[in-house]
Amino acid sequence: MKNFFLTLSLISVLISCSEIKSTKRIKSIVNKKDSTAIKHIFNSALTNGQCYQWLAILSNNIGGRLSGSPEAQQAVDWGEKLMKELDFDKVWLQPIMVPHWVRGEKEEAHFTVNNTKINVPICALGGSIATLENGISAEVIEVKSLEEAEALGEELRGKIVFFNRPFDDTLIRTFHAYGGCVDQRYSGAKVTGKFGAVGAIIRSMTNSIDDYPHTGVMSYGDLLDEEKVPTAAISTKAANLLSEKLKENPTLKFYFKQSCKTLPDAPSFNVIGEITGSESPEKYITVGGHLDSWDLGDGAHDDGAGIVQSIEVARLLKLNNIKPRHTIRVVLFMNEENGLRGGKKYAEEAKKNNEIHVAALESDAGGFTPRGFSFDESGKNYDLFMSWKPLLAPYGLLDINTGGSGADIGPLKNETISLFGYRPDSQRYFDYHHASTDTFDKVNKRELELGAASMASLIYLLDTYLD
Amino acid sequence: MKNFFLTLSLISVLISCSEIKSTKRIKSIVNKKDSTAIKHIFNSALTNGQCYQWLAILSNNIGGRLSGSPEAQQAVDWGEKLMKELDFDKVWLQPIMVPHWVRGEKEEAHFTVNNTKINVPICALGGSIATLENGISAEVIEVKSLEEAEALGEELRGKIVFFNRPFDDTLIRTFHAYGGCVDQRYSGAKVTGKFGAVGAIIRSMTNSIDDYPHTGVMSYGDLLDEEKVPTAAISTKAANLLSEKLKENPTLKFYFKQSCKTLPDAPSFNVIGEITGSESPEKYITVGGHLDSWDLGDGAHDDGAGIVQSIEVARLLKLNNIKPRHTIRVVLFMNEENGLRGGKKYAEEAKKNNEIHVAALESDAGGFTPRGFSFDESGKNYDLFMSWKPLLAPYGLLDINTGGSGADIGPLKNETISLFGYRPDSQRYFDYHHASTDTFDKVNKRELELGAASMASLIYLLDTYLD
Numbered sequence: 001m002k003n004f005f006l007t008l009s010l011i012s013v014l015i016s017c018s019e020i021k022s023t024k025r026i027k028s029i030v031n032k033k034d035s036t037a038i039k040h041i042f043n044s045a046l047t048n049g050q051c052y053q054w055l056a057i058l059s060n061n062i063g064g065r066l067s068g069s070p071e072a073q074q075a076v077d078w079g080e081k082l083m084k085e086l087d088f089d090k091v092w093l094q095p096i097m098v099p100h101w102v103r104g105e106k107e108e109a110h111f112t113v114n115n116t117k118i119n120v121p122i123c124a125l126g127g128s129i130a131t132l133e134n135g136i137s138a139e140v141i142e143v144k145s146l147e148e149a150e151a152l153g154e155e156l157r158g159k160i161v162f163f164n165r166p167f168d169d170t171l172i173r174t175f176h177a178y179g180g181c182v183d184q185r186y187s188g189a190k191v192t193g194k195f196g197a198v199g200a201i202i203r204s205m206t207n208s209i210d211d212y213p214h215t216g217v218m219s220y221g222d223l224l225d226e227e228k229v230p231t232a233a234i235s236t237k238a239a240n241l242l243s244e245k246l247k248e249n250p251t252l253k254f255y256f257k258q259s260c261k262t263l264p265d266a267p268s269f270n271v272i273g274e275i276t277g278s279e280s281p282e283k284y285i286t287v288g289g290h291l292d293s294w295d296l297g298d299g300a301h302d303d304g305a306g307i308v309q310s311i312e313v314a315r316l317l318k319l320n321n322i323k324p325r326h327t328i329r330v331v332l333f334m335n336e337e338n339g340l341r342g343g344k345k346y347a348e349e350a351k352k353n354n355e356i357h358v359a360a361l362e363s364d365a366g367g368f369t370p371r372g373f374s375f376d377e378s379g380k381n382y383d384l385f386m387s388w389k390p391l392l393a394p395y396g397l398l399d400i401n402t403g404g405s406g407a408d409i410g411p412l413k414n415e416t417i418s419l420f421g422y423r424p425d426s427q428r429y430f431d432y433h434h435a436s437t438d439t440f441d442k443v444n445k446r447e448l449e450l451g452a453a454s455m456a457s458l459i460y461l462l463d464t465y466l467d
Numbered sequence: 468m469k470n471f472f473l474t475l476s477l478i479s480v481l482i483s484c485s486e487i488k489s490t491k492r493i494k495s496i497v498n499k500k501d502s503t504a505i506k507h508i509f510n511s512a513l514t515n516g517q518c519y520q521w522l523a524i525l526s527n528n529i530g531g532r533l534s535g536s537p538e539a540q541q542a543v544d545w546g547e548k549l550m551k552e553l554d555f556d557k558v559w560l561q562p563i564m565v566p567h568w569v570r571g572e573k574e575e576a577h578f579t580v581n582n583t584k585i586n587v588p589i590c591a592l593g594g595s596i597a598t599l600e601n602g603i604s605a606e607v608i609e610v611k612s613l614e615e616a617e618a619l620g621e622e623l624r625g626k627i628v629f630f631n632r633p634f635d636d637t638l639i640r641t642f643h644a645y646g647g648c649v650d651q652r653y654s655g656a657k658v659t660g661k662f663g664a665v666g667a668i669i670r671s672m673t674n675s676i677d678d679y680p681h682t683g684v685m686s687y688g689d690l691l692d693e694e695k696v697p698t699a700a701i702s703t704k705a706a707n708l709l710s711e712k713l714k715e716n717p718t719l720k721f722y723f724k725q726s727c728k729t730l731p732d733a734p735s736f737n738v739i740g741e742i743t744g745s746e747s748p749e750k751y752i753t754v755g756g757h758l759d760s761w762d763l764g765d766g767a768h769d770d771g772a773g774i775v776q777s778i779e780v781a782r783l784l785k786l787n788n789i790k791p792r793h794t795i796r797v798v799l800f801m802n803e804e805n806g807l808r809g810g811k812k813y814a815e816e817a818k819k820n821n822e823i824h825v826a827a828l829e830s831d832a833g834g835f836t837p838r839g840f841s842f843d844e845s846g847k848n849y850d851l852f853m854s855w856k857p858l859l860a861p862y863g864l865l866d867i868n869t870g871g872s873g874a875d876i877g878p879l880k881n882e883t884i885s886l887f888g889y890r891p892d893s894q895r896y897f898d899y900h901h902a903s904t905d906t907f908d909k910v911n912k913r914e915l916e917l918g919a920a921s922m923a924s925l926i927y928l929l930d931t932y933l934d
Contacts, residue, residue: 046636169513172862172917207913369836369894371863395639396838396892398865425863425892427836427913446636446674446894 034391034464038457040320042395045453048319051312052445054082055367058304059440064295066126067335068100068266075291076269079307079332083273086315088330090276093269096345098335100266101126103295104259107232108135109201111254113245120238121211123296124258125185125202125218126338128231135257136160136230138198142246146183146191157196160254162246163188164203164239167430174426175365178205178433182216189231190221199256200231203239205430211235212435215294217338232256270342271332275314279325284350285462286329286360287313287455290336290408297438301429304440305367305448307332309422312452313459324463326358333408336364340407347411359462361420362406363455366432367448368424372399373458376419381466385418388461397454399423418466422455501858501931505924507787509862512920515786518779519912521549522834525771526907531762533593534802535567535733542758543736546774546799550740553782555797557743560736563812565802567733568593570762571726574699575602576668578721580712587705590680590763591725592652592669593805594687595698602724603627603697605665609713613650613658624663627721629713630655631670631706634897641893642832645672645900649683656698657688666723667698670706672897678702679902682761684805699723737809738799742781746792751817752933753796753827754780754926757803757875764905768896771907772834772915774799776889779919780926791930793825800875803831807874814878826929828887829873830922833899834915835891839866840925843886848933852885855928864921866890885933889922 045051062078065071076093083091109122124130138158143149144165149156163184167177182205189200204214213233220228234242245252271291277283289306293299310330317324333342350357361373372392375385382402389400405419413419424447432438512518529545532538543560550558576589591597605625610616611632616623630651634644649672656667671681680700687695701709712719738758744750756773760766777797784791800809817824828840839859842852849869856867872886880886891914899905 042639043637169913170510172509174913369892396866399863425836427917428911431911444895444898446641450639450894 031391034461037320037322037460038391041316041456041460042453044319045312045316045449045456046446049312049449049452050315051308051452052448054308054311055300055304055443055448056440058307059298059300063298065291065293065299066101066295067098067268067292067338068263069295072268072292072334076271079271079291082311083271083330086311088273088275088314090274092272094272094345094349096268096270096334096341097265098268098341099339100263101338102261102263104130104261107256107258109232109234109254109256111242111245111252113249113252118241120242121213121235122201122232122256123213123215124260125215125231125233126294127218127262128189128258128260129228130259130261131199131230131257135255136199137253137255139251140242140246140254142243146187149191153195156192159197160199160201161188161192161197162201162242164243166203167207169207174207174430177207178430181205185216185233186218187221189218189229190223193220193223193227193229197229199229201254201256202231202233204233204236206236206433208431209236209240211237212437214434215296216434230258232258268334270334270346273314273330275317275324275328277325277327278323281327283326283356283358284329285326285358285459286331286409286412287459288331288333288408289363290334290342291332292335292337294337294434296434296436297432298440299438300440300443301366301432301438302434303336303364305443305451306363309363309367309448309452309455313456316453316456317460322460326463328459328463336408343408343411350412357412357417358466359418359420360405360409360412361422361455361458362409363422363451364406365422365424365426366429367443367451368428369447370396370450370454371425372397372401372423374401374403374405374421374423376405376413377402381418384465391461392457395450395454418462420458422451424451498858501928504787504789504927505858508783508923508927509920511786512779512783512916512923513913516779516916516919517782518775518919519915521775521778522767522771522910522915523907525774526765526767530765532758532760532766533568533762534565534735534759534805535730536762539735539759539801543738543801546738546758549778550738550797553778555740555742555781557741559739561739561812561816563735563737563801563808564732565735565808566806567730568805569728569730571597571728574723574725576699576701576721576723578709578712578719580716580719585708587709588678588680588702589668589699589723590682591727592682592685592698592700593761594685594729595656595725595727596695597726597728598666598697598724602722603666604720604722606718607709607713607721609710613654616659620662623659626664627666627668628655628659628664629668629709631710633670634674636674641674641897644674645897648672652683652700653685654688656685656696657690660687660690660694660696664696666696668721668723669698669700671700671703673703673900675898676703676707678704679904681901682763683901697725699725735801737801737813740781740797742784742791742795744792744794745790748794750793750823750825751796752793752825752926752929753798753876753879754922755798755800755875756830757801757809758799759802759804761804761901763901763903764899765907766905767907767910768833768899768905769901770803770831772910772918773830776830776834776915776919776922780923783920783923784927789927793930795926795930803875810875810878817879824879824884825933826885826887827872827876827879828889828922828925829876830889830918831873832889832891832893833896834910834918835895836914837863837917837921838892839864839868839890841868841870841872841888841890843872843880844869848885851932858928859924862917862921885929887925889918891918
């Protein structure tokens with residue numbers, strides 16, 4: 001009896017081995033077809049790519065394109081025209097209303113120590129109110145967190161609150177450092193305004209110690225109008241200097257002036273292009289980025305890169321005679337930066353129209369060299385996605401893992417959709433993010449093209465293997 | 468009997484399983500200590516790094532430092548002084564004689580079509596002879612390979628041979644594309660000179676289509692003096708233009724002038740710093756890069772990055788109280804670019820002194836974001852090195868594989884040494900390689916520091932686990 005069980009066990013071991021072999025054989029056949037398709041996608045992206053040239057137009061000819069601006073409308077027109085020229089099966093505009101904040105005149109700021117005026121680079125945060133016409137001047141309280149500010153309570157009255165918690169440079173992925181600091185930018189004014197502070201100055205969200213202030217969205221939450229205070233970002237170098245000088249002169253006065261304002265919501269659009277599916281046209285795979293950008297630079301990395309890569313995905317599929325089974329939607333989302341109205345509207349319409357969305361991919365982490373993809377997945381397709389690793393590894397896509405996807409496709413989330421984020425190398429992203437340095441010359445042609453090919457390869461696999 | 472063997476087999480399977488479990492347990496203990504050490508190394512590199520500041524001095528204050536130049540000697544002095552300041556146990560100069568080639572006046576080149584003179588950017592290749600004082604002018608024969616030139620034979624007489632095979636952009640690792648083209652630069656003149664050609668013009672070794680000529684070493688092999696012809700690199704944009712115009716005007720004349728020359732060999736040095744091993748001081752682990760660079764840029768990526776990272780490795784070990792078991796040698800090799808005299812000398816001395824070298828690591832692929840390491844290994848330590856992958860993966864070092872190591876440490880190769888090459892991302896490397904664009908501003912602080920920490924971590928592991 002004992003031997004019988006042993007024998008049985010051994011047989012079951014042998015059967016498992018044979019199953020493994022058979023699975024491996026099937027996989028290697030599948031992989032040959034897939035690896036060839038992916039190789040062709042990369043070859044055409046690298047020898048016949050278009051996305052870099054498109055980005056030159058979007059960045060250099062149109063430039064920064066904040067929601068509601070004339071440039072944002074130019075970008076809509078450009079995207080629609082380009083996708084029509086590329087012979088998508090369908091191209092249309094999805095109307096939305098977007099927040100319309102304008103920066104106004106260039107900001108000014110300085111502080112004075114020992115009768116020496118030190119000018120410092122600042123920029124208003126998106127959504128902030130203006131200062132008084134002649135600016136404001138007040139003593140400064142430096143804090144490192146919302147909690148520290150909250151705890152100071154009434155001590156903040158009449159003061160400018162200076163949020164100065166730096167990025168944690170030891171975090172290898174710079175997005176984690178950003179995630180650990182950005183509450184200061186988003187909620188600094190909300191927390192301090194209620195205690196009678198007169199302004200908020202936020203250390204720029206970057207690892208780099210330099211002279212460029214980085215803007216970004218902020219919120220007053222449910223503050224009353226009279227509690228709202230003007231809020232600006234200060235360059236990291238100036239933040240370090242201010243912090244140092246405050247230690248010597250705790251009563252120094254900081255002056256800043258900005259004339260930004262929020263206008264009534266403006267009409268705008270998501271731009272959508274479609275390749276109709278050959279087998280299941282009623283099922284959708286979305287690939288996109290966001291068309292709006294901040295106004296200081298030309299939005300080349302954030303997120304011009306994601307826009308041109310997404311359009312390139314469709315072109316690469318067509319160029320390689322890949323006829324997708326599902327309907328592929330390229331979506332140029334409007335207003336990711338300060339409202340997410342485009343992403344919300346797209347998901348709302350999808351739901352209203354009972355569209356079946358099987359997967360979505362967003363590129364919104366810059367046009368840098370490819371590292372991988374992350375996916376926000378309930379678990380059912382985990383093994384499938386992981387089985388693609390050997391197909392993607394030859395292209396430097398070694399980091400395939402669960403994680404976030406993208407802000408614009410987030411609202412599509414339900415129990416069945418697979419949401420992916422393209423993950424290029426993150427080391428330089430926050431050098432440029434939301435600053436005047438986010439310009440076309442910071443994008444490398446090959447890196448951008450490799451990203452587009454990476455995304456097209458993932459879309460090919462999703463289209464091939466998902467129901 | 469049958470059952471006995473089955474039983475035996477199953478027992479052996481069970482024993483294997485138990486061995487695996489036990490090994491895993493041991494590994495997880497070891498890994499905790501190692502992962503903590505590596506985490507500390509990265510933390511200190513990213514918050515308290517020095518290598519970027521050192522590179523600023525080497526690149527901006529000293530600049531390009533071709534073997535035999537005053538700048539190369541300044542770099543030697545700088546390296547020696549720095550390692551002494553860092554309190555290495557021993558710092559010394561290892562004398563060598565190096566080739567001494569000088570560029571002379573700035574090169575000129577043009578060709579004329581329809582009476583319009585088109586100036587094009589060229590630069591002499593290292594080791595080339597000068598043109599006549601007033602330059603040379605001749606018809607051009609375009610070829611795509613050494614074989615094609617060789618086959619043309621006597622047709623080359625009196626002509627300038629234009630080697631114009633471009634990088635294969637479909638190769639994901641740009642070093643593979645370089646490897647597939649660089650025979651034109653190194654041997655173009657050797658092949659064509661013997662047929663009476665009067666000059667050789669080589670398409671620059673880069674993926675990028677731009678206006679920068681990329682220099683590099685060339686060789687005349689065993690040509691007689693009268694067979695040697697002046698040889699220069701031409702920018703890729705100009706190469707494309709010349710090729711296009713040659714199709715319309717096959718008899719157009721190309722003019723170029725250069726005044727470079729080779730002087731007698733000059734004295735120079737490898738710079739060596741040592742941390743004496745605590746357990747096996749007679750066994751060496753070498754980490755290095757090359758101190759010389761081409762003269763057009765300031766050699767920030769090639770190979771200032773490798774130099775400052777190698778010195779930083781030693782500083783990071785000391786800073787984290789890691790007392791290496793083996794003697795760690797930081798070697799700033801001289802003359803990698805046009806002679807490899809430093810690498811050869813170092814190996815020669817090691818052999819002469821019966822030194823036992825257990826491992827060596829070279830960084831000579833730029834200061835870009837880390838991707839991994841390659842190792843040139845006979846096989847005996849393959850499993851050990853691969854077992855480190857989980858320790859290195861959190862830092863983006865996902866690509867650990869067999870492959871080449873580095874030119875300078877190559878001469879150390881024997882049956883026992885493990886040779887490693889640091890492998891940062893390669894996409895932008897050949898945009899700058901050997902061109903005037905290889906300057907400090909192209910290096911990102913975090914990327915450089917991550918590289919130094921990656922290297923220090925590998926040295927830590929090699930020191931911990933190798934006998």
